[in-house]
Amino acid sequence: MRTMRFHPPGYGGQRRDPEEVKRDGWREHGVLAxxxxxxxxxxxxxxxxCQLGEKLYGPRPLEREVDHG
Structure with missing residues (x-):
């Protein structure tokens, strides 16, 4: 007996490349990452x-300063 395998969206199968996700987000929803x-x-x-990010979400946390001493 054969069983059907069903995976809800986002589970199982192939994982999409992050660039593909960003491209689809822009084309389908107008969202830019x-x-x-x-x-x-x-x-x-x-x-x-950077200016847009700061305007919409505030400044980024400062990165740790590297000790050059």
Whole structure:
């Protein structure tokens, strides 16, 4: 006897690439997920991303300072 295997969305099967998830989010829902450190962006574009993030969500926590002593 064969049994049917059903996996609810998000369970089982292949995991999607994060870039594919971001691309689909933009195309299907108008949601944009951008890393402020994305190498594909120019410096002015990264600055704009940071400014938008700070305007919408507030400043990012300061990273730990490295001791150079």
């Amino acid at each position: 951008i890393s402020a450190d994305d190498d594909r962006l120019t410096w002015p574009e990264r600055e704009l991303v």
